[in-house]
Amino acid sequence: MIMQPIVLYDLAGKEPGQNHSLATAKARYALGFKGLEYTTVRVDIDEIDSILVKLGAPDVGKRADGRDRHVLPTIVDPNTNPRTIVSDSLLIAEYLDRAYPSPSKLVPAECKVLYQTFVYTLDQLAQPWDPYLWVRCIEIMSPRSAETFREFCTSSSGLAWEEISPEGSERRETHKKALKKMWDEVDAWYAMSPGMWAMGGQFTFADLEVVGWLKSLQHSMKPQEWDEICQWNGGRWKRMVDGLEKYYKAD
Amino acid sequence: MIMQPIVLYDLAGKEPGQNHSLATAKARYALGFKGLEYTTVRVDIDEIDSILVKLGAPDVGKRADGRDRHVLPTIVDPNTNPRTIVSDSLLIAEYLDRAYPSPSKLVPAECKVLYQTFVYTLDQLAQPWDPYLWVRCIEIMSPRSAETFREFCTSSSGLAWEEISPEGSERRETHKKALKKMWDEVDAWYAMSPGMWAMGGQFTFADLEVVGWLKSLQHSMKPQEWDEICQWNGGRWKRMVDGLEKYYKAD
Structure with missing residues (x-):
């Protein structure tokens, strides 16, 4: 067939x-x-x-x-x-x-609960800096989606769009610190693995969650912002994205 | 030997x-x-x-x-x-x-990262209601530990001891809601398991984390508070505590 x-x-x-x-x-x-x-x-x-x-x-x-x-x-x-x-x-x-x-x-069947928890946890860690990603994402969305997304962001944050994460502002600095804090936390977890991936030498869905976040950052952030992330935590995040690149098709 | x-x-x-x-x-x-x-x-x-x-x-x-x-x-x-x-x-x-x-x-060797994440996540979920447990724990600590703990709680919260989670107060209600919210969240994860425990039919360290929290509640909360928790989420928490009781020695 x-x-x-x-x-x-x-x-x-x-x-x-x-x-x-x-x-x-x-x-x-x-x-x-x-x-x-x-x-x-x-x-x-x-x-x-x-x-x-x-x-x-x-x-x-x-x-x-x-x-x-x-x-x-x-x-x-x-x-x-x-x-x-x-x-x-x-x-x-x-x-x-x-x-x-x-x-x-x-x-693996026995890992579904742990993976669901892992997804939840990364989502929670991202919340304090998510608005920083919002203002980047919107630049690469279709104009129609961008309009819907802008409405969602302003209504859920209670802020005008320009106030959500203004360049150079104190709020942006807080977002940057929270972004770094998330990856430091995840790095400390991965440091305990016997291999490159969460469960050792072979990647699983937990790693897809991490690399999914990274891919979203890679696509949405400005090149120099992404370059900086690639240097964090001994280059772990670049290695993980590079490690799965052969499985990723952007179309 | x-x-x-x-x-x-x-x-x-x-x-x-x-x-x-x-x-x-x-x-x-x-x-x-x-x-x-x-x-x-x-x-x-x-x-x-x-x-x-x-x-x-x-x-x-x-x-x-x-x-x-x-x-x-x-x-x-x-x-x-x-x-x-x-x-x-x-x-x-x-x-x-x-x-x-x-x-x-x-x-299991490949689960260490996921278990560490699980511990972190439950700890984060507990933070919004933890002061409720503080005021209960202190009742069963040795007087000397209770004194140290009281100082820790007041300095870390910036509140006088009597203000931390007063009976009948709005703050206590907020703590109660956060307590319920945590167990609803964990229940939703466990509902996805093919068995009674996080990874199926056999408990592992992730379940010890959950039952550790429950045991702390069982020992510290007033009997009617613990009874109420036992009725939440279809009795899941009582079943989990009961399921491991044969391995627990209180001395």
């Missing part, structure tokens, strides 16, 4: 290959690791719910207002009958392990 | 068997799981550094003021030559896995 390409639903960028989402980066790495061909469908932020509902994608829980919550990444695999639709990077990695077994699993 | 009991250094309580430390509870579970005999030496908070330095215990890093940092639990194993001294519950669990192999490992 000839394999048909999997379809990956990703966020819309300003230019082709401009991916700012850490979540969809994880799906790209997972697909690349399994050696699977895929094509990308770009979706603007305000279209996510309507497009995924029309597609028949399962919800991943409820929103505060009671509506079903849909998320990217979502993949459609046309090689199963019926076609398989999976949303959420951890569930996608688990699905790919089942449907396309490889000697190394992305999500 | 006749095995000599391991010596566990634990914090001093008001009465025998009154253990309020989640960290030393983890060591008790680990020793119990390995079926090892142990005796307890009680140490007041202000004596920890001097006693552990005299014992020759390794430091576990530096304090902000540059002095070596020592922690409980610490164990001394007289069954090795020379005797082995280990501080910190994760390092103790790893040591016991090496020195007293069992079919199930407390810390």
Whole structure:
């Protein structure tokens, strides 16, 4: 049977290959690791719910207002009958392990709880500096997504857009310190590993979470900001991104 | 060779068997799981550094003021030559896995980074309600430790002792909500496990971290407060504490 390409639903960028989402980066790495061909469908932020509902994608829980919550990444695999639709990077990695077994699993069954916790923890560590990334991300989003995102950022922060993380401000300095603090913390964890990756010599989903964050920084931050991050913690972050580069396709 | 009991250094309580430390509870579970005999030496908070330095215990890093940092639990194993001294519950669990192999490992080698992250995350989740536990813990500490602890709490919070978590106050309500929020979060993670424990059907160090927190609550909170926690999340927390009770010795 000839394999048909999997379809990956990703966020819309300003230019082709401009991916700012850490979540969809994880799906790209997972697909690349399994050696699977895929094509990308770009979706603007305000279209996510309507497009995924029309597609028949399962919800991943409820929103505060009671509506079903849909998320990217979502993949459609046309090689199963019926076609398989999976949303959420951890569930996608688990699905790919089942449907396309490889000697190394992305999500060993017994690790799902720990990986979910790991995702939660990195997200918490990012919150104190996230606005710094917001103002960078918006530069590489499609104009339509940028407009939606700007509204989200101002309403959730209660600040005018220009106040969120102004260049040279005290608030930006606080964000920079929190960014460095996160990676120092993660570095201390990785220093305890017997290998380069969280669980030793082979990367798994936990590492995809870390490299997903890094990829989002690499794509969104200014070149000199990214260069600085590459020098932190003995170059650990550059080594990790470089180590997975062969599995990453930007399209 | 006749095995000599391991010596566990634990914090001093008001009465025998009154253990309020989640960290030393983890060591008790680990020793119990390995079926090892142990005796307890009680140490007041202000004596920890001097006693552990005299014992020759390794430091576990530096304090902000540059002095070596020592922690409980610490164990001394007289069954090795020379005797082995280990501080910190994760390092103790790893040591016991090496020195007293069992079919199930407390810390599978590839999980150390994830377990360290898990410990960090639970600690972060506890911070918003920790003062509620402080005012309970102090009731079962030795008077001398209680005095030191009270000073620590007031200086680190910047509040008078009576203001830290007063019964019936708005601050106490905030603490109660944060306590519930933590266990709802952890419940959502465990709901994804294929078994009762974080990694499935067999408990590991991650579960000791959870049950360590619960044991600290069980010992420190008022009976009706503990009863309420036992009813949360479908009774998950009671089942977990009960599930490990055979490995726990309160002395």
